[in-house]
Amino acid sequence: MNRIRTYLNQNKKQKLLIPFITAGYPDRSTTLNLIKAAIDSGCNMIEIGFPFSDPLADGAEVQFSSYQALKNGMTLARTLRIAEQVRKTSDVPLILMGYYNPILCYGENRFMKDAKAAGVDGLIIPDLPVVEASDYKRYAAIHDISTVFLAAPTTNKTRLKQIEKSCSDFVYAVTVTGVTGGGKVFGRDTDNYLKGLGKTLSKKFVAGFGVSSPETARRFCKYSDGIVIGSKLISLMRSAKSKSQGVKDAARFLSSVRKAI
Amino acid sequence: MAQRVIRGPNSKGRFGPYGGQYVPETVMQALSELEMSYRKLKKDKSFLSELRGYLSDFVGRPSPLYFAERFTAYLKGPKVYFKREDLNHTGAHKINNTVGQILLAKHMGKKRIIAETGAGQHGLATATVCARFGMECIIYMGAVDMKRQAPNVEKMKLLGAKVVTVESGSKTLKDATSQAMRDWVTNIRSTFYIIGSVVGPHPYPMLVRDFQSIIGKETKRQCKEKFRKLPDAIIACVGGGSNAIGIFDSFINEKSVKLIGVEAAGHGLNSGQHAATLSKGKPGVLHGSYSYLVYDNDGQIILPHSISAGLDYPGVGPEHSALSDSGRVKYFSATDKQALAAFELVSKLEGIIPALETAHALAYLIAHKKEFKARQNVVVCLSGRGDKDMPIFFEKEKA
Numbered sequence: 001m002n003r004i005r006t007y008l009n010q011n012k013k014q015k016l017l018i019p020f021i022t023a024g025y026p027d028r029s030t031t032l033n034l035i036k037a038a039i040d041s042g043c044n045m046i047e048i049g050f051p052f053s054d055p056l057a058d059g060a061e062v063q064f065s066s067y068q069a070l071k072n073g074m075t076l077a078r079t080l081r082i083a084e085q086v087r088k089t090s091d092v093p094l095i096l097m098g099y100y101n102p103i104l105c106y107g108e109n110r111f112m113k114d115a116k117a118a119g120v121d122g123l124i125i126p127d128l129p130v131v132e133a134s135d136y137k138r139y140a141a142i143h144d145i146s147t148v149f150l151a152a153p154t155t156n157k158t159r160l161k162q163i164e165k166s167c168s169d170f171v172y173a174v175t176v177t178g179v180t181g182g183g184k185v186f187g188r189d190t191d192n193y194l195k196g197l198g199k200t201l202s203k204k205f206v207a208g209f210g211v212s213s214p215e216t217a218r219r220f221c222k223y224s225d226g227i228v229i230g231s232k233l234i235s236l237m238r239s240a241k242s243k244s245q246g247v248k249d250a251a252r253f254l255s256s257v258r259k260a261i
Numbered sequence: 262m263a264q265r266v267i268r269g270p271n272s273k274g275r276f277g278p279y280g281g282q283y284v285p286e287t288v289m290q291a292l293s294e295l296e297m298s299y300r301k302l303k304k305d306k307s308f309l310s311e312l313r314g315y316l317s318d319f320v321g322r323p324s325p326l327y328f329a330e331r332f333t334a335y336l337k338g339p340k341v342y343f344k345r346e347d348l349n350h351t352g353a354h355k356i357n358n359t360v361g362q363i364l365l366a367k368h369m370g371k372k373r374i375i376a377e378t379g380a381g382q383h384g385l386a387t388a389t390v391c392a393r394f395g396m397e398c399i400i401y402m403g404a405v406d407m408k409r410q411a412p413n414v415e416k417m418k419l420l421g422a423k424v425v426t427v428e429s430g431s432k433t434l435k436d437a438t439s440q441a442m443r444d445w446v447t448n449i450r451s452t453f454y455i456i457g458s459v460v461g462p463h464p465y466p467m468l469v470r471d472f473q474s475i476i477g478k479e480t481k482r483q484c485k486e487k488f489r490k491l492p493d494a495i496i497a498c499v500g501g502g503s504n505a506i507g508i509f510d511s512f513i514n515e516k517s518v519k520l521i522g523v524e525a526a527g528h529g530l531n532s533g534q535h536a537a538t539l540s541k542g543k544p545g546v547l548h549g550s551y552s553y554l555v556y557d558n559d560g561q562i563i564l565p566h567s568i569s570a571g572l573d574y575p576g577v578g579p580e581h582s583a584l585s586d587s588g589r590v591k592y593f594s595a596t597d598k599q600a601l602a603a604f605e606l607v608s609k610l611e612g613i614i615p616a617l618e619t620a621h622a623l624a625y626l627i628a629h630k631k632e633f634k635a636r637q638n639v640v641v642c643l644s645g646r647g648d649k650d651m652p653i654f655f656e657k658e659k660a
């Protein structure tokens with residue numbers, strides 16, 4: 001059984017709060033602490049990023065955390081060990097996010113199998129659009145991994161349909177044209193775009209990229225079924241005096257978002 | 262008659278298994294618009310005549326096919342001809358492609374142009390056409406490359422381009438390309454991305470090849486004029502592979518013509534510091550396509566090394582991957598040292614200072630001259646001039 005599906009089928013009214021946490025940043029044990037703190041702060045699912053040397057859909061923060069994680073020796077296989085560790089104490093749905101080449105290199109089929117065994121429920125690959133994903137989807141289906149594809153403001157109706165069909169349980173809506181990271185200004189067009197998605201899609205969808213305050217989270221949750229927060233957590237970790245303080249700051253921030261949505 | 266090689270890409274943008282569109286969803290729509298516009302325009306008589314006009318009067322085509330008499334005498338091997346892309350405006354083959362793409366951009370109504378550059382030759386060729394067409398121009402260039410190709414940075418600025426220093430990762434072409442792609446994802450509606458080689462997502466490898474194929478078309482005609490037959494071999498350096506595919510294109514189905522691509526072996530193929538993608542890499546995904554690539558056991562890209570900024574790239578165009586698998590083109594490599602020696606030798610013998618990229622192709626011929634017979638004719642694609650490389654050369658001389 002897939003924990004994402006089980007969770008969504010319970011049909012809770014609560015909006016989904018999903019943090020993105022880079023495996024191995026600032027180090028392995030802090031990653032585990034941060035995941036635990038995120039669960040305790042009311043996050044409904046956890047996205048764990050496995051690092052890639054060339055994250056071309058990411059802004060400065062995720063580039064930084066990925067670089068640090070790689071320097072710390074994080075790999076795709078070790079990211080699975082982190083998922084296993086989380087699984088020992090929690091049933092929270094776990095989604096891995098990262099780029100295609102490490103997965104190709106691991107072997108798609110073998111990866112899906114190992115990921116499932118490690119307790120992973122879903123996968124997001126930002127440089128794998130639906131048109132290139134037929135093998136990937138087949139292996140994911142065999143091993144009951146929920147595939148999450150991205151929709152963008154530039155996605156037309158035809159492709160949005162294909163994307164929705166290719167998402168096992170929910171769609172990930174990129175809020176603006178751009179890479180991940182803070183400093184984004186969201187205009188009316190973002191509201192209109194998200195509102196439009198809500199009308200078009202029959203599956204649930206979450207909004208992500210650049211969500212960095214409780215206010216923005218609440219604004220997007222008017223239309224979406226939830227939000228993803230990544231870069232903001234990295235910058236909180238980065239500016240904290242110590243790693244443990246970073247975890248506390250991130251947890252406090254996530255709690256404030258939880259209250260807001 | 263020998264069987265014709267089937268030329269890609271197929272309807273899925275693939276050359277055999279290679280190519281495709283591994284990009285964020287945000288740019289998918291732009292790629293399909295680009296492909297549609299290109300397929301329409303390449304059959305449009307007025308577009309083609311406009312393109313021909315710029316190639317002749319602005320770029321200075323056709324470029325000569327020159328008999329390198331003293332180099333030939335030195336080699337005591339085959340007769341060597343240089344296809345003089347160094348004589349093009351801006352000093353390299355890169356402008357054949359930027360003229361084509363800027364006209365596409367104009368027809369598509371785009372006003373903001375971005376590009377990545379390694380050696381600065383593509384950046385310069387892009388800045389040049391942007392000046393000519395009055396378009397905003399932003400060039401991404403690694404900090405390491407800005408230092409080692411400083412003369413080109415000054416030229417780009419003079420032409421009105423904004424040169425953005427890329428400080429991430431290797432600070433070379435790989436990271437300049439990633440940063441250009443991030444800009445593109447962000448400004449997708451207003452911006453045309455002029456990719457500088459036969460790399461990136463479909464349709465780029467196809468359209469860059471098509472714009473560069475003028476090199477091979479002219480070469481074929483000029484060989485017939487000069488020695489009344491096809492050449493026995495054609496040699497070109499391979500970074501992303503645009504000058505190589507450009508000169509090979511007309512000869513792929515001429516089985517008697519040996520086609521040879523030369524990659525950068527840096528400090529040596531077994532040094533771990535090279536950019537010899539086809540010799541040492543395996544298929545993987547970077548910058549939008551599936552092609553040979555140099556990466557580690559976890560799929561992380563390994564930083565390449567070459568003295569030549571234009572070859573210092575961990576990937577290669579997908580069509581080259583297919584041509585390598587099929588054996589139609591043979592790929593070899595030359596080291597930094599061999600390239601520097603060829604750079605100096607050809608300067609002294611022919612009065613032509615080749616780009617360090619090009620010097621790799623020349624170095625191959627020097628090392629393999631015994632494999633050719635005296636009556637054979639060999640064409641080297643002299644992809645660019647070496648003025649930009651003077652600082653590196655003098656630094657190495659001193660060391």
Ligand SMILES: Cc1ncc(COP(=O)(O)O)c(C=O)c1O
Nearest residue numbers: 382500501502503504571644645
């Ligand atoms: C003179 C010259 N030759 C060759 C190259 C390599 O590119 P490509 O393999 O696309 O021809 C460059 C790239 O900067 C160049 O400047």
